[in-house]
Amino acid sequence: MKRHLNHITFTRLTATLALAVGLSAIAAPSMAANKPSSSHAKAAAPVAASGPLPANAVARVNNVFITQEQVDAMLKATNTPDTPQTRTAIKNQLIARELFRQAAEKQHYDTRAQVIEAVEQARSLAMTQAYLRDQVRPTPVTDADVKARYDAIVATLGDKEYKPSVIAVKDEATAKDVLAQLKKGTDFAQLAKQYSQGPAAAQGGAMNWVSFKTPIQPGATQGWPQPVAEAMVKLPQGGLTTAPVQVGDAFWIVKMDQERVTQVPDFDTTRAALRQQLEQVALQKATAQVVVDLMKNASIQQQ
Template sequence: MKRHRNHITFSRCVAALALTVGLSVFAVQSMAATKPSSSHAEAAAPVAASGPLPANAVARVNSVLITQDQVDALLKAANAPDTPQTRSAIKSQLIARELFRQAAEKQHYDTRPQVIEAAEQAKSLAMTQAYLRDQVKPSPVTDADVKARYDAIVATLGDKEYKPSVIAVKDEATAKDVLAQLKKGTDFAQLAKQYSQGPAAQQGGAMNWVSFKTPIQPGATQGWPQPVAEAMVKLPQGGITTTPVQVGDAFWIVKMDQSRATQIPDYETTKPALRQQLEQVALQKATAQVVVDLMKSATIQQQ
């Protein structure tokens, strides 16, 4: 098996692991993020409306100070270059924001129902973030874990890899019509954009490289429907399935754009991405455990 750096087939296999994590991990990561610095959270302190500025102040808006810490915090959050021009722009932004706040407070916007609701939501989010930081403790991912995942992915790959294009439609009559047009010389990509309801339709049905061990085994198709994978590996380069491949209620037409010996990036190339994804899985498991523990003492009604 030939090995090659930065090859997309292996990357797609790695990406499949990330899909198992789901949207819940993204939400938990956002909620469990590092606690913001006090310069973000603390309100500007009211002071005398005139006189020299204190050492750490960069401006005074009526009786409220804008501090250097606030400028530093926004500069860091924006990941912007630390230049006098950038700092001046941030200071102006903070002054404008304080003017808006004071004007809104003067007109009693703080008593409006939508403002009160937003404040309660912000409080609830901050409280939940703090709780998750304390309670969700993912298991550390070791180098051995990462290497084991790499070896497991490599073990799923066959000697050859394939780059297909596909058209998937909802009825056999449409599939046969597409095949008839292909026989007349109509461009496959054009027909995919026109008819396909399957993956990558707007890209002409063009899919990424994929590799299977042959003969195809159930559950070892890198997420592809098994009948499609079986049809794919039988096609010569440039070949198109002569009859639609039925998968449930859908009918697939497959074109083999390219095939070649499988190429795999080395371990060191893929190690950072694999580690990150395994850490996401560990975070998901730790979060799920906290949910299970909480449910044991909760009364939950659902419809």
């Protein structure tokens, strides 16, 4: 068995042990109680090792309660149906994990270097996330912002929209070889999967619909390289570029799968997606500003 268990392996192990737990009385009063460390989670606080379970507890493992809140939290996290069978399975998994924890603590695994490092990393991450939640304050996105973004996008659309497939390779010789194979009738998608280092290669190079105002203007190509956009709008439906289109160190081959009159999406159908995009941009800007402010008072040395 590998020394370090990944999350999937750990989950399988706990599920296996949970089954065993479900078939045995693990919380018998005759069991000796092991006192948990003070660092143990609040949800499993030390209590008396005998007596009836309180209303919020579903099990006791030696002297540690498994609470209903823990079961509810795992049920929500796993997004599984809320059934008695599911709750029993989750309870047994929590019992198994608590058994693991107690056994590891008893053998002083909490003092091992790798455990201490993992705890410190988790603490650092939680602290950083809490700090960012308090300090990063994105500018709120208004309805007017969303509508302005929609209008700006619509203004960039041309009369036609295009659905191309592309193959992008790193050298001209390969591009010419691919073109030669295409002219002999080799399937475009097959060659894209075999040769392309460009977008959507795994999908045979097939791209989404895109529209440009013509003639093509710099910066108005919806993120496409301008030479490719210029070649694209000149192709008839079903057409193929006769020579590779060079973009920097790459060479592109474009096939025009379909073209049609531009279908302008309704504002109401795009509102939510546009708001999400703008909120993400606002979050990135606010985060960058926090970094800039911190750097002003920091001493940073780099190579």
